Amino acid sequence: MAICTVYTPHSLNTHLGFHQKQQQQQQQHHHFLFYTRKPNNNNNNNRRVVNNSEISCSADADKTVVIGLAADSGCGKSTFMRRLTSVFGGAAEPPKGGNPDSNTLISDTTTVICLDDYHSLDRTGRKEKGVTALDPRANDFDLMYQQVKAIKDGVAVDKPIYNHVTGLLDPPEPIKPPKILVIEGLHPMFDSRVRDLLDFSIYLDISNEVKFAWKIQRDMAERGHSLESIKASIEARKPDFDAYIDPQKQHADAVIEVLPTQLIPDDNEGKVLRVRLIMKEGVKLFNPVYLFDEGSTISWIPCGRKLTCSYPGIKFSYGPDSYFGHEVSVLEMDGQFDRLDELIYVESHLSNISTKFYGEVTQQMLKHADFPGSNNGTGLFQTIIGLKIRDLYEQIVASRAAAPLEAAKA
């Protein structure tokens, strides 16, 4: 669904609205080209042609916004994706009628692709060469770049599928350019060409203690696993993780750090979490969230006379900081929400959270109360980042729609 507006020197008030599928839309562009003064030879690149002419068209306004989400395996990427797509409305589902082991999720606005699909070595290949999936040598960054760029330029691609069950590369699946493309996986910010395509990037930084606790939760029930095997796996992957995955966080526009709580002395259960949302300053169309007074340093315990919290309570802090040489704002939450009024109380004291109505964060958290982290900072900050991405997307669309209008007036 798109609206296309045509401004020609002859009829500045010509206004055409039509609703078409994307492929048809592109053909319409060719059509319109004859309207303008100079026919352009560069017919296979519609976008550029449209940009240079008087036509301000949906192709540009609809140009795919690309979001990158980096995290290690088992660190909450899928939960984050479900929260993000939920903010945009409608559930994300695997492509209908396709490979049942496809890693792709599609909703009305958003397509989420898993970067494991760009593995150049399958499971056997990695075993033979002695490289992990974390190693860049096991991944085809050229293809990743080409395909993400193509989608961003409005061109559908046939993306490979890495089958996590068999460990093989399956026949490719078609990916049509969505409004928002999320690329999630181990390396969305590793290759500078891919990184430059991202309109916004997020890194989920899970501390070793919490990673261990989460993997125990995930794997202990599985036959063959033990505390030793879970530990051994984390340790064996760590050198590659430190070399290739972790350094990407310096490029992220937002980092969600997940650490053990400081509210309970010597806690190593990993149930209560201290979560930090690190937001880069000066990112276009992204205004960091703040607590009470933007740019000040604040420590806040919401539990008191107005709000009663149960053990171990909730503690927030906020302030400016530096992260890999970048100026950032950091919002931190330690502890967990036990009741609804705690969450709404906290939400009402945060600013710049890009909600559309009072209580939207709380509503989103309640809607997915069964997702992991819905009672702590991981769920809160994932939801807020989801709202910030919606806001960013809406700003991009609005600015694209406004720019040619101004040009036409001038």
Next chain:
Amino acid sequence: MATATVAIVGFCTSRVTIRGESRNTHVLKSPRLNNPWRAINANQFKIGSRMMSVKTKAAPDSISDKVSESIKNAEEVCAGDPVSGECAAAWDEVEEVSAAASDARLKKKEKESDPLENYCKDNPETDECRTYDN
């Protein structure tokens, strides 16, 4: 509107060629409800992207086997040289199949539970998911 009509016609005619049944019956009620084998049949002929694929239920068990196999293998590989690339790759495989097994468990659980409940988890605001106090 036009595209939808085309899709239905295409969908039904192709099924007619195979089963030689009247078009209306297919539009009005899904044959899969009463004759589940037809879904498998249709799948073999790759008709329509709307058909859900029929998957065997064995998957989660075989993944579980893969997890325990991969752990045994990693322990063996690393016994010789704990800092080799092969050792890291072997434990990386453990991580990968463990994650796949966890996904399969979740999928299986969702499949076995009420589909309406699953749908409503993601779409609680829709009409069919609303609950009323009285």
